[in-house]
Amino acid sequence: MATTAEKILAKASEAKRVEPGEFVVANVDFVFAHDGTAPLMIDVIREFGVTTLKLAGKSALFIDHAAPSPSLQSSILHKKMREFAARYGIKLFDVGEGVCHQVVMDYYLAQPGYVVVGADSHTTIHGATGAFAVGVGSTDAAFALTTGRLWFKVPETIKVTLKGKLELGVFSKDIALALLKELGTDGASYMTIEYHDELSPKLSQSAKATISNLSAEMGAKAAIFPVEPFTPDRDAAYFSEIDLDCSCLEPLIAKPPLPSNVVPVSEVENIEVNEVFIGSCTNGRLEDLEIAARILKGKKVREGVRCVVIPASRKVYEKALENNIIDTLVKAGCVIGPPTCGPCVGAHMGLLGPEETALSTANRNFTGRMGDPSAKIFLASPATAAATALEGKIVDPRKYLRG
Amino acid sequence: MLRGKVIKLGDDVNTDLVIAGRYKFRSVSVEDMAKHIFEDIDPTLASRIKPGDIVVAGKNFGCGSSREQAPRVMVVAGIAAVVAKSFARIFFRNAINVGLPVLAVDEKFVDSTFEADLLEVDLAKSTVRNVTRNLEVNFKPFPQQLLQILEAGGLVSYVKKKGALF
Numbered sequence: 051m052a053t054t055a056e057k058i059l060a061k062a063s064e065a066k067r068v069e070p071g072e073f074v075v076a077n078v079d080f081v082f083a084h085d086g087t088a089p090l091m092i093d094v095i096r097e098f099g100v101t102t103l104k105l106a107g108k109s110a111l112f113i114d115h116a117a118p119s120p121s122l123q124s125s126i127l128h129k130k131m132r133e134f135a136a137r138y139g140i141k142l143f144d145v146g147e148g149v150c151h152q153v154v155m156d157y158y159l160a161q162p163g164y165v166v167v168g169a170d171s172h173t174t175i176h177g178a179t180g181a182f183a184v185g186v187g188s189t190d191a192a193f194a195l196t197t198g199r200l201w202f203k204v205p206e207t208i209k210v211t212l213k214g215k216l217e218l219g220v221f222s223k224d225i226a227l228a229l230l231k232e233l234g235t236d237g238a239s240y241m242t243i244e245y246h247d248e249l250s251p252k253l254s255q256s257a258k259a260t261i262s263n264l265s266a267e268m269g270a271k272a273a274i275f276p277v278e279p280f281t282p283d284r285d286a287a288y289f290s291e292i293d294l295d296c297s298c299l300e301p302l303i304a305k306p307p308l309p310s311n312v313v314p315v316s317e318v319e320n321i322e323v324n325e326v327f328i329g330s331c332t333n334g335r336l337e338d339l340e341i342a343a344r345i346l347k348g349k350k351v352r353e354g355v356r357c358v359v360i361p362a363s364r365k366v367y368e369k370a371l372e373n374n375i376i377d378t379l380v381k382a383g384c385v386i387g388p389p390t391c392g393p394c395v396g397a398h399m400g401l402l403g404p405e406e407t408a409l410s411t412a413n414r415n416f417t418g419r420m421g422d423p424s425a426k427i428f429l430a431s432p433a434t435a436a437a438t439a440l441e442g443k444i445v446d447p448r449k450y451l452r453g
Numbered sequence: 454m455l456r457g458k459v460i461k462l463g464d465d466v467n468t469d470l471v472i473a474g475r476y477k478f479r480s481v482s483v484e485d486m487a488k489h490i491f492e493d494i495d496p497t498l499a500s501r502i503k504p505g506d507i508v509v510a511g512k513n514f515g516c517g518s519s520r521e522q523a524p525r526v527m528v529v530a531g532i533a534a535v536v537a538k539s540f541a542r543i544f545f546r547n548a549i550n551v552g553l554p555v556l557a558v559d560e561k562f563v564d565s566t567f568e569a570d571l572l573e574v575d576l577a578k579s580t581v582r583n584v585t586r587n588l589e590v591n592f593k594p595f596p597q598q599l600l601q602i603l604e605a606g607g608l609v610s611y612v613k614k615k616g617a618l619f
Contacts, residue, residue: 073596086477090521097609116478123481171519171543187521187547189608235465236513240542269516271542308465395518396474414517416469418493423473 053207053286054276055242058182062165070206070289079164079181080108081194084150086115086395087169089127090188092134095196103138104198110159111135111142112150117390119145120398148363148389151175151331155259156365162277167194172331172413174266178258180277182242185266205271206289208238209282211246212253214297219448221341222257223333223411223431226264227302228294231312239269241289244276249296256335263332264413267309301446303409304429307417315434315446325408326357326439327420328432329387330394333411334362338432339370343378345436345450351383352442358400360387384439393420402427409438455533455554455574457505459566462494466510467517468544470494472526474518486522487529504531507572509563511537514555515544524548534574536581538563549599552607556581562590576603 052060052067060068062076083091088111095103103109111131119125128145135142143153151172153159160166162180166173169191176183184202186194194200212225243265247253253261258275265273276282301315328334328342339361351357359379361367367389370376376386385400393400394412401421402408408420408427415427428444437447476489491498508514508527514537515523524547527535534554548555554574558581566572570585579594595603605611 086518086520090525094609098612121479124478126481169519171517173519185519185543187519187524187543187550189521189550190546193608235516236539236541239513239539269513269541395478396469397478401475414467414469416467416517418473418475419469421475423493 051283051285053242053282053288054244054274054280055182055205055207055272057280058163058165059202059204061163068204070204072204073201074204075199075201076165078105078167078194078198078200080159081105081167081191082110082112082150082154083169083188083191084112084114085117085124085127085131087188087191088131091169091192091195092130094189094192098192098196100196103195105195106138106140109140109195111140112147112153113143113145114149115391115395116397117145118388146364146388148366149331149334149391151263152334152362152366155179156363163280167191167200171266172263174270174273175259175263175331177262177272177274178255180275180280182272182274184272205240205242207242207244209244209246209288209291211248211293212296213248213293214295215250216296216299219301219433219451220299221431221433222253222260224299224302225294225296226261227304227312228299230264230267230304230310232292233268234310235267235308236269238265240271242272242274243268243270244274244282247275254337256337259335260332264309267413301431301434301448303434303444304415306415306426306428309413309415309429315430315444318428318444319446321444322407322442323355323409323438323444324406325400325402326355326435327393327400327408327410327412328435329358329360329362329392330412331362332413333432334360334366336366336369338411339366339375339379340373342432342436343375345433345447346382346384346440347378349382349440351439355439355442356400357384357439358387358393359384360392360399361389363389396420409435409444411435455507457507457533457572458503459568459570459572460502460506460508461566461568462508462510464511465513465516468515468520468523469517471523472520477520477522483522483525483529487526490526490530499530502530502532505533506531507533507574508535509537509566510535511563512539514540516541519543521547521551524551524553528553536563536572549602550608552603552605552610554603556592558590558592562588576600
């Protein structure tokens, strides 16, 4: 009878079952915030006037959005986070540990069946682990951290079944972009997307994470790849069902200023770029850096193009070092940044100047997102990004992967 | 009853457009950030907003980043409410939590409302009235507790008033 989201929310609200549209107060299993949202959360907790935080032991803070600090203002906020964490015994992942979502995955802080509340919109990514993971703002995070609970409206569920086999040069980013094209920026608004991986071969954990991450751009509240025992009932009721045959996908790209503005890469080939960014919680994992290195190995980034590569976490960075991926990328002319959100959030490390164009592996191409409002941002897979860095213009990566 | 002039915006106004990331990490206070509200939509907009103004927008207002600074800078700038075809979910929650009324109304009402029209919002009766064009529309009433949070001016004030978190 129940979808995965309904099963998890029923367990968390100690109910036998829950129905879409119903309001429930759920127990939260893990809560986190970062330097973009934690400082406000700390203010709210102070204003609540409480001295104990019920979820302190099941929470974490991350300094990732502007790390290391690029400004005095950020430094003040970081200091405030460190003092707060020390005072309440909250685990803080400091500068250099990486983007909150990747660190949560590296340390298995989200588990199947958990209700995860993150003060970041891309918290949907932890659906790849089988959690009901929801992005919230600072006040909601403060409430969850203080009380251990949060109210939710039980969402409807869209079932998406991924079928077929990915062609050479087509990746999970392209699957997510294809879905964004179909659903638009609000096609899954207030809903959970439940993903069923029937691909051959199956998606890696990293590839699933990219899809759950980008589901936030479809408006989704959560984006779950079900894991036993939280799998949906056979007769679960869905709002809608989508079957996506991934065999016929080609490399895709989102044109500015919306992530749903998706076309085949071949349609925008030859647009010149000033910057390529490979990183972020969407595509800064080992297999993302690996494919970029495969394309860039023994070659050089086009002169005049800045190719900024930022591993999503220290663990990713370490593995990329061990596997000589970093070596390959540096020799190809890439700039390697420390694990951080980097230019994706427009804080630092590769902001765009007026009229500049970037190809990014991140998640948002909104006006002004990565710097000047007149700059243009295209979103694509790490393979498309690496190929584009080589040519200095947007290019279909498949020719670099054959043979 | 809220009464104010319309600031008309389009579809998919994301939270980066409300307050750009480049200011978020350069400012310590929401008051500082509020000077740059809507800058990437129109750099002159911030100086034209008057306390009590009401934003009227298209679909999916507040999509994107979970930054609660977005509804907070709107409150600081004096915006009394947002009336839109639909809202992105994180923004919706954040707005209620900071005491900014967010009202989803019929598309036709939004399409027939223009910049500088005079609006009246009655939260208790769940109505929005365009005085200039003599139009009225109902919105889905808020659950009682959310209405109380809004009336208190946000979750923090609500909790203080109640004296407990539950």
